[in-house]
Amino acid sequence: MMRKGKMESVASSSIIKRRSIQAIAVFSVFYIFVLYNMPFNFIYDDIAASQSFPSSSFPARKLVGDVITRTLPLEEQVDFAISAPARPRTLHAKVPVASAPASSSTPSSSSNRRALQVSGLVFQYTNATGPTSELDKVVRNAWETGIKVFTELKFGKFDEDENDRNQTMEKCPHSMVMSELEFIRNGSVLELPCGLTLGSHITLMAKPNKAHPEITPKIAIPKEGNQATIVSQFMIELQGLKTVDGEDPPRILHFNPRLKGDWSGKPMIELNTCYRMQWGIAHRCDGWKSRADEETVDGLVKCEKWIRDDDDHSEESKTKWWLNRIISGKKMVQIEWPYPFVEEKIFVLTLSAGLEGYHVNVDGRHIASFPYRTGFVLEDATGLSVSGDIQVQSVFSGSLPTTHPTFSPLKHLEISSQWQAPPLPPDGAVELFIGILSAGNHFAERMAVRKSWMQSIAKSPNMVARFFVAMHGRKKVNVDLKREAEFFGDIIIVPFMDSYDLVVLKTVAICEYGARVLSAKHIMKCDDDTFVKIDSVMMEVKKVAIGNSLYLGNINFHHKPLRNGKWSVTYEEWPEEDYPSYANGPGYVISSDIAHFIISDFEKHTLRLFKMEDVSMGMWIEQFNNTRPVQYIHDLRFCQFGCFDGYFTAHYQSPRQMMCMWDKLKQGKTECCNF
Numbered sequence: 001m002m003r004k005g006k007m008e009s010v011a012s013s014s015i016i017k018r019r020s021i022q023a024i025a026v027f028s029v030f031y032i033f034v035l036y037n038m039p040f041n042f043i044y045d046d047i048a049a050s051q052s053f054p055s056s057s058f059p060a061r062k063l064v065g066d067v068i069t070r071t072l073p074l075e076e077q078v079d080f081a082i083s084a085p086a087r088p089r090t091l092h093a094k095v096p097v098a099s100a101p102a103s104s105s106t107p108s109s110s111s112n113r114r115a116l117q118v119s120g121l122v123f124q125y126t127n128a129t130g131p132t133s134e135l136d137k138v139v140r141n142a143w144e145t146g147i148k149v150f151t152e153l154k155f156g157k158f159d160e161d162e163n164d165r166n167q168t169m170e171k172c173p174h175s176m177v178m179s180e181l182e183f184i185r186n187g188s189v190l191e192l193p194c195g196l197t198l199g200s201h202i203t204l205m206a207k208p209n210k211a212h213p214e215i216t217p218k219i220a221i222p223k224e225g226n227q228a229t230i231v232s233q234f235m236i237e238l239q240g241l242k243t244v245d246g247e248d249p250p251r252i253l254h255f256n257p258r259l260k261g262d263w264s265g266k267p268m269i270e271l272n273t274c275y276r277m278q279w280g281i282a283h284r285c286d287g288w289k290s291r292a293d294e295e296t297v298d299g300l301v302k303c304e305k306w307i308r309d310d311d312d313h314s315e316e317s318k319t320k321w322w323l324n325r326i327i328s329g330k331k332m333v334q335i336e337w338p339y340p341f342v343e344e345k346i347f348v349l350t351l352s353a354g355l356e357g358y359h360v361n362v363d364g365r366h367i368a369s370f371p372y373r374t375g376f377v378l379e380d381a382t383g384l385s386v387s388g389d390i391q392v393q394s395v396f397s398g399s400l401p402t403t404h405p406t407f408s409p410l411k412h413l414e415i416s417s418q419w420q421a422p423p424l425p426p427d428g429a430v431e432l433f434i435g436i437l438s439a440g441n442h443f444a445e446r447m448a449v450r451k452s453w454m455q456s457i458a459k460s461p462n463m464v465a466r467f468f469v470a471m472h473g474r475k476k477v478n479v480d481l482k483r484e485a486e487f488f489g490d491i492i493i494v495p496f497m498d499s500y501d502l503v504v505l506k507t508v509a510i511c512e513y514g515a516r517v518l519s520a521k522h523i524m525k526c527d528d529d530t531f532v533k534i535d536s537v538m539m540e541v542k543k544v545a546i547g548n549s550l551y552l553g554n555i556n557f558h559h560k561p562l563r564n565g566k567w568s569v570t571y572e573e574w575p576e577e578d579y580p581s582y583a584n585g586p587g588y589v590i591s592s593d594i595a596h597f598i599i600s601d602f603e604k605h606t607l608r609l610f611k612m613e614d615v616s617m618g619m620w621i622e623q624f625n626n627t628r629p630v631q632y633i634h635d636l637r638f639c640q641f642g643c644f645d646g647y648f649t650a651h652y653q654s655p656r657q658m659m660c661m662w663d664k665l666k667q668g669k670t671e672c673c674n675f
C-alpha cells in the first residue's frame with residue numbers, strides 16, 4: 001500500500017491537532033465548571049426530559065453541553081419524585097437485616113436521587129457444630145465490618161461539600177529531580193502525584209548492567225541442554241499507581257530493551273501495556289524501521305532503524321560514508337546508528353508525552369514511539385518504575401501538571417440521565433438477569449459498561465443488568481460509590497468488606513437478586529471488564545428447551561487446582577485433586593432453578609464456599625445435577641482470555657476497548673479492538 005500523500009497527511013494531522021486543542025478547551029471549561037460546582041448533586045435542568053426518563057426514547061444528549069447547562073442551584077430543584085425501582089412486593093421473600101430496602105428510608109427524596117439498593121443476601125452466624133473453615137471466618141469478619149461501614153455510609157455525613165472541594169485539588173511540583181540514592185531508597189519508583197500531561201517529559205540517566213547468565217530465563221528460550229542464557233534487559237514503565245487498589249498497577253507503558261536479544265537472538269526493544277494482568281499486543285522494535293504504510297505517532301515512526309550486526313556496519317564504515325558524503329557531495333546519505341543501549345555505557349533516555357503517544361529518545365535520537373492505548377489518560381500515569389539489569393544515576397521530570405482534580409470518579413462518571421437504569425418491570429419477570437461483579441473503585445469500568453453493551457439491555461424490556469459491589473477499604477471510594485449508585489440506580493451493594501477471596505459472595509448475591517427480587521428465567525454472571533454481545537447469548541439460551549436446567553459458558557472439564565505460585569490453592573482450601581466442571585467466570589449463564597437452590601443452601605448454611613467463584617458455581621451445579629439433570633453447554637465464544645472476532649463475551653476489555661467494540665457492534669460487526 002502506498003503511503004498517504006504528504007499534503008493529505010499534513011492536513012489530517014493538523015485536523016487532529018485542532019481537534020485535540022478543541023477537546024482540551026472543552027475539557028477545561030468542563031473542568032472549571034466542575035471545580036466551582038462541587039459537589040455535584042445530580043441535578044437536572046430539563047424537567048420534561050427528567051419526567052419522561054427513564055424511557056428508552058430519552059434523547060441522547062452530549063455530555064459537555066449537558067453539564068454546562070445544568071447550573072440550577074440546589075434549592076430550586078423540583079421534586080421529581082422518581083423513586084427507586086421498588087422491589088416487587090409479591091416476590092419479596094424477606095426483609096434483609098442490614099438493609100432497609102429501597103423505597104422505605106431514603107432521607108433525600110427531594111433530590112433526583114434513587115434509593116440505595118442493597119442486596120437481600122443475609123449472612124447469619126451459625127454456632128457451627130461442624131468445623132468452620134478459614135474462609136467462613138473471613139466471611140464472617142468481612143460481613144461484620146462491612147455492615148458497620150455500610151451503616152455509617154448510609155446514615156453518615158461524609159458527603160460534606162467543603163471537604164470535597166478541598167480534596168479536589170492536589171498540588172504538584174512542575175518538575176522533579178532524583179539522585180541515584182533517592183531513587184533507590186524510593187524503591188526505584190519516581191512518583192508523579194499529578195500524573196503527566198501533554199508535553200511532560202522524563203529524562204533518565206542510567207547504565208545497563210553487564211549481561212549475566214540466567215538459568216531460568218523469562219525472556220529467552222533455554223538453549224539445548226539447559227545451558228544458562230546470557231541476559232541483559234531492563235524495564236522502564238509508566239504505571240497507574242493510583243488507579244487500582246489491591247491489584248498490580250496497570251502498566252501504561254512498558255519499555256523493555258533486551259540487549260542480548262530474546263528468541264530473536266538480536267538486540268531488540270519491546271513496548272507494551274498491561275491492564276489487569278493482561279498484556280496487550282507487543283510492539284517490537286528489532287532494528288528495522290517501521291514500514292512506510294504503518295501508522296505514525298505525531299508524525300514519528302513507531303520503530304527507528306538501527307545497525308544490526310548482520311548489516312556489518314562499524315565505526316569504520318561510519319567514517320567511510322561521512323567521507324563519501326564530503327567527497328561526492330551527495331545529500332541523500334542515510335545515517336545509521338547502532339542499537340541504543342550498550343552494557344556498562346551510560347545513556348540518557350527521554351520519554352515524552354505527545355498528542356498521539358509516548359516518544360522515546362535515547363542520547364538525543366528518536367528510538368521508538370508508542371501510540372496511547374487502553375482506557376488510561378496521561379494523568380493516570382502516576383509513577384515511573386525502573387527494574388532489571390540497570391543502574392539509574394538520576395531522574396528528572398519536567399513540564400508536569402501542577403494540579404490534579406484527584407482521582408475523583410467525576411473524571412469517569414458521566415452524570416447524564418441517558419445512562420440511568422430504567423425501572424424494573426413491575427412483576428419482575430424477565431428472561432435474563434445479568435449480574436456484573438465490580439469493585440468500589442472501578443468507576444471507569446462501570447461507566448464504560450453503561451455506555452456500551454448495557455445500552456442493548458436498557459432497550460429490552462425482558463432483560464435487566466446490575467452491578468454488584470461490596471464495601472471498599474477507603475471511605476472516599478464508598479462515598480463516591482453511594483452517589484454513583486443513587487444516581488444511576490444500577491448498583492446493588494452487597495454489604496461486606498470487599499476482598500479478592502470473597503467475590504463468591506457477590507455471585508450468591510447475584511443469584512438472590514435474579515431469583516428473588518426479580519423472577520428471571522436465566523441468570524448471567526459477568527465481570528466489569530467483560531463485554532457481552534447480548535443477542536448472541538440470548539440466542540444460545542433460547543436453544544435450550546423450556547424448563548431444562550442450564551449451565552452455559554466456556555466450560556473447563558477436569559481442571560486441577562494450581563498448587564504453587566501466586567495464585568496457588570492450598571489443600572486446605574481445596575482438598576480434592578480435581579475441580580468440578582465449571583464455566584469460566586467472565587461470562588456464564590444458569591437457569592433460575594439452580595439460583596434458587598444456591599440461595600436456599602446458602603441460607604441453610606450448607607453451601608460450601610470456595611474463593612474462586614466460578615469453581616464454586618461448578619461445584620454447586622455438580623451437586624444440583626445429582627438430583628436434577630443439568631444441561632452443560634460449552635462454547636469457546638465465551639472468551640476467557642481477551643477477545644476474538646465472533647465472540648459472545650470478551651474479557652479483560654478496558655473502558656476504551658469497550659467503547660470501540662460497541663461502536664463496531666452498532667455497525668453490525670462482532671469484532672474485537674485488540675490494540
Ligand SMILES: *[C@@H]1O[C@H](CO)[C@@H](O)[C@H](O)[C@H]1NC(C)=O
Nearest residue numbers: 124125126127128129132140
Ligand atoms: C452462638 O454463640 C455466641 C457466642 O459465640 C452466643 O453469644 C450466642 O448466644 C449463640 N447463639 C446460639 C443461637 O446458640
Ligand SMILES: *[C@@H]1O[C@H](CO)[C@@H](O)[C@H](O)[C@H]1NC(C)=O
Nearest residue numbers: 160161162163164165166167
Ligand atoms: C478547605 O480549605 C479552606 C481554605 O482553602 C480551609 O479554610 C478549610 O478549613 C478547608 N476545609 C476542610 C474541610 O478541610
Ligand SMILES: *[C@@H]1O[C@H](CO)[C@@H](O)[C@H](O)[C@H]1NC(C)=O
Nearest residue numbers: 176178185186189190191192
Ligand atoms: C520518595 O519516598 C518518600 C517516602 O517514601 C516520599 O515522601 C517522597 O515523596 C518520594 N519522592 C518521590 C520523588 O517520589
Ligand SMILES: *[C@@H]1O[C@H](CO)[C@@H](O)[C@H](O)[C@H]1NC(C)=O
Nearest residue numbers: 581622625626628629630632
Ligand atoms: C450430571 O448428571 C448426570 C446423571 O444424571 C451425569 O451423567 C453427568 O455426568 C453429570 N454431569 C456432570 C458434568 O457432572
